[in-house]
Amino acid sequence: MIQFEGVTKTYGEGSNAVNALSGIDLTVETGEIFGVIGFSGAGKSSLIRCVNLLERPTKGKVFIHGKDLTSLSKREVRSTRKDIGMIFQHFNLLNSKTVFHNVAMPLLLSGFGKKEMSKRVAELLDFVGLHDKADQYPDQLSGGQKQRVGIARALATNPSVLLCDEATSALDPETTQSILDLLRKINKEYKITILIITHEMGVIREICDKVAVLENGVVLEHGSVFDVFTDP
Ligand code: ADP
Numbered sequence: 585m586i587q588f589e590g591v592t593k594t595y596g597e598g599s600n601a602v603n604a605l606s607g608i609d610l611t612v613e614t615g616e617i618f619g620v621i622g623f624s625g626a627g628k629s630s631l632i633r634c635v636n637l638l639e640r641p642t643k644g645k646v647f648i649h650g651k652d653l654t655s656l657s658k659r660e661v662r663s664t665r666k667d668i669g670m671i672f673q674h675f676n677l678l679n680s681k682t683v684f685h686n687v688a689m690p691l692l693l694s695g696f697g698k699k700e701m702s703k704r705v706a707e708l709l710d711f712v713g714l715h716d717k718a719d720q721y722p723d724q725l726s727g728g729q730k731q732r733v734g735i736a737r738a739l740a741t742n743p744s745v746l747l748c749d750e751a752t753s754a755l756d757p758e759t760t761q762s763i764l765d766l767l768r769k770i771n772k773e774y775k776i777t778i779l780i781i782t783h784e785m786g787v788i789r790e791i792c793d794k795v796a797v798l799e800n801g802v803v804l805e806h807g808s809v810f811d812v813f814t815d816p
């Protein structure tokens with residue numbers, strides 16, 4: 585479960601201050617696919633960055649499974665990072681490394697031995713349908729294949745939460761569909777809670793259980809996708 589309690593994020597100070605988020609209260613239940621939709625500048629990235637520990641709220645708290653992310657020790661930061669996978673619009677792969685090494689990176693960083701690591705990477709590549717691409721470099725792959733590598737890397741440490749930052753915005757409709765299908769499979773098979781930020785209504789309608797509409801740093805509406813987007 586992910587909880588936002590009165591989360592405010594302010595960048596800058598005094599007359600330059602920008603309130604990216606103003607008192608966000610939201611709960612994402614375990615096992616849900618939860619979408620946050622809003623235009624550019626709404627505060628979506630700021631919200632997700634407060635979950636993956638890249639930002640700290642200026643005020644308020646974020647909890648994962650009841651643990652307050654705003655007051656973690658260094659050791660807890662490391663273990664919490666492993667519990668949170670993230671995928672990105674532009675994939676964020678290392679172009680100088682093979683697919684194998686991109687997926688192995690988080691395992692290497694968390695101290696896996698070579699044999700165990702190779703086995704796990706093979707399993708992950710199999711799961712995302714890229715078992716024959718291990719020795720290729722990102723430049724040799726299509727956008728959809730790159731995102732599959734991103735997904736394999738994000739799942740490497742067995743996270744309970746997957747954050748998706750405009751993960752299909754750089755992909756064509758057909759590829760978007762196949763990535764959304766894969767996300768649904770991850771949610772079902774591994775019981776991973778998925779938080780998606782997007783400006784695309786199609787993504788919300790296609791796979792989200794719940795949605796929050798964000799505008800100027802506040803939640804305008806939230807609830808089931810059906811309730812929020814079906815006219816009375
Ligand atoms: P979104 O992801 O919905 O586009 P962001 O969270 O990126 O929204 O941005 C929300 C607001 O905060 C915008 O006005 C943006 O310009 C501002 N903002 C985001 N990051 C920073 C930053 N590092 N420094 C200053 N302002 C920022």
Ligand code: ADP
Binds near residue numbers: 682684685
């Ligand atoms: P680099 O390309 O960085 O020089 P290598 O390709 O030599 O690294 O790989 C280093 C180690 O990573 C290998 O000894 C092997 O254990 C593992 N490895 C790399 N690619 C694969 C792969 N496709 N399948 C299994 N293990 C691999």
